[in-house]
Amino acid sequence: MGRRHDREARPGLTLAAVAVVQFMVSLDLTVVNVGLPRIATGLGFDAVGLAWVIHAYALAFGGLLLLGGKAADRYGRRRVLLLGLGLFGLASLAGGLAREPGQLIAARAGQGIGAAALAPAALALLTSAFPTGKARVRAFGVWSAANAAGGALGVLIGGLLTEYVGWRWVMFVNVPMAAGALALARRGVAADPPTVRGGRPDVLGAVLAASGMSLLVFGVVRTDRHPWTSPTTLTTLAAAAALLVAFVHVERTTTREPLVGPGLLANRSVAGANAYNLLVGAAMAAAFYFLSLYLQQVLGTGPAPTGLMFLPFALAVVAGSVLAIRLGHRLPPRLLLVAGGLLTAAGLAWFGLIDPDGSFATDVLGPSLVTGTGFGLCLGPVVSIATAGVAPHEAGTASGLLSSSRQIGASLGLAALGTAAHHRTGRDTSPEALNDGYALGLSLGAALLLAAVLIALTVLPRTGPPPRTGPSADREMLRARE
Numbered sequence: 001m002g003r004r005h006d007r008e009a010r011p012g013l014t015l016a017a018v019a020v021v022q023f024m025v026s027l028d029l030t031v032v033n034v035g036l037p038r039i040a041t042g043l044g045f046d047a048v049g050l051a052w053v054i055h056a057y058a059l060a061f062g063g064l065l066l067l068g069g070k071a072a073d074r075y076g077r078r079r080v081l082l083l084g085l086g087l088f089g090l091a092s093l094a095g096g097l098a099r100e101p102g103q104l105i106a107a108r109a110g111q112g113i114g115a116a117a118l119a120p121a122a123l124a125l126l127t128s129a130f131p132t133g134k135a136r137v138r139a140f141g142v143w144s145a146a147n148a149a150g151g152a153l154g155v156l157i158g159g160l161l162t163e164y165v166g167w168r169w170v171m172f173v174n175v176p177m178a179a180g181a182l183a184l185a186r187r188g189v190a191a192d193p194p195t196v197r198g199g200r201p202d203v204l205g206a207v208l209a210a211s212g213m214s215l216l217v218f219g220v221v222r223t224d225r226h227p228w229t230s231p232t233t234l235t236t237l238a239a240a241a242a243l244l245v246a247f248v249h250v251e252r253t254t255t256r257e258p259l260v261g262p263g264l265l266a267n268r269s270v271a272g273a274n275a276y277n278l279l280v281g282a283a284m285a286a287a288f289y290f291l292s293l294y295l296q297q298v299l300g301t302g303p304a305p306t307g308l309m310f311l312p313f314a315l316a317v318v319a320g321s322v323l324a325i326r327l328g329h330r331l332p333p334r335l336l337l338v339a340g341g342l343l344t345a346a347g348l349a350w351f352g353l354i355d356p357d358g359s360f361a362t363d364v365l366g367p368s369l370v371t372g373t374g375f376g377l378c379l380g381p382v383v384s385i386a387t388a389g390v391a392p393h394e395a396g397t398a399s400g401l402l403s404s405s406r407q408i409g410a411s412l413g414l415a416a417l418g419t420a421a422h423h424r425t426g427r428d429t430s431p432e433a434l435n436d437g438y439a440l441g442l443s444l445g446a447a448l449l450l451a452a453v454l455i456a457l458t459v460l461p462r463t464g465p466p467p468r469t470g471p472s473a474d475r476e477m478l479r480a481r482e
Helices: 002-008 011-030 033-043 047-075 077-096 101-129 133-164 174-188 203-224 231-253 262-266 268-298 303-309 311-328 333-351 360-387 392-425 431-458 471-481
Strands: none
Touching: 011 077, 011 101, 011 133, 011 174, 033 047, 033 101, 033 133, 033 303, 047 077, 047 101, 047 203, 047 392, 077 101, 077 174, 101 133, 101 360, 101 392, 133 268, 133 303, 133 311, 133 360, 203 231, 203 392, 262 268, 262 392, 268 303, 268 333, 268 360, 268 392, 268 431, 303 311, 311 333, 311 360, 333 360, 333 431, 360 392, 392 431
């Protein structure tokens, strides 16, 4: 029995499983985009239905993240992680085998449900496996590299698979990754007992939160067809706001175990980190979108070369994450958020200078390296801040809240900045007009990053660098005592 427990409670394998999970979830946010035209041709989607290949995943993922985090706390993070991985893998297989549009949309929703369970469970497991010190900084650096590399490489992998193998493989590619993560989790993640015991589940709060967040994402993603000021959009967003207000009221007054504890959002670190994460998610989702369109519709690059051109960005994110690990031993995470945010804002402002007669070397490579390095620099620290000091029974909820803020931010940013770019472009589809719209969207993304930096400076509490642990730290303590 002891040998079995030691084998299961291996932090290295836990980190590997969580990294694969996060890479897979981030990959799935972007891998489908490049293949959409081929998917439309292969299954007979119309223009309206094709958008639901993206929306179905976003709605299920964004709407159920809080519930997934709470389920991880209540029923055990390892159990929820394994369940989510199984569902995600099966849904990916079903999507690759789809023969009709409705089947693919249902499979994408299934992927979103699985991701909403496994993402917060994985992050909570990482938080508990590496609670403090140098190991925590390194673990979150690996997590942030996997997170951003998955999103950036999703465009590359999606382009290559669509071009040379077929669009179905943008779904099938998740199956071996889910199987590998499942094997790692079963072998290396300790069977943790639920951290929440007793009481009745907050069913009403769960329904209100899931409904409100899903309706919010739905209203935002549909602004491509219904403008922000249209009755449809205003009614949808008003209904979402009413549901979320009702959720807050229920959480404050319920006598049962609340879905989100009242002290969680009152925590300055949690609130500030989530606000920062929302703005960064909004800016970066829009940047991926505009850059992909600039390369294809302005410079005339094909799907596979477009994916390859995202590779420097992905490598820069990994470099930024490694830099965050090295600096995280000596600098407080709040300072890394400020530095990373400023560097990312500078890169997006540089992107805002794109030219219709430009090229990859002159208009994309340089700002990709700057933006990617800054983005990688702040990814790990924001997770560390958002989960540090959170009670063990709320770690899954805090992780789900952070993932939710990123997803909601991505939806809001893409819709809002996309609308601004469309207004600048109007009906003119010439490369010059499109370039102006994309440049505006990228410049507005830089402004969002500056707002995130302001939040880091004014909301997040001042803290020192993480305490050092391990043999070297013990030797320093002994010398100090002497």
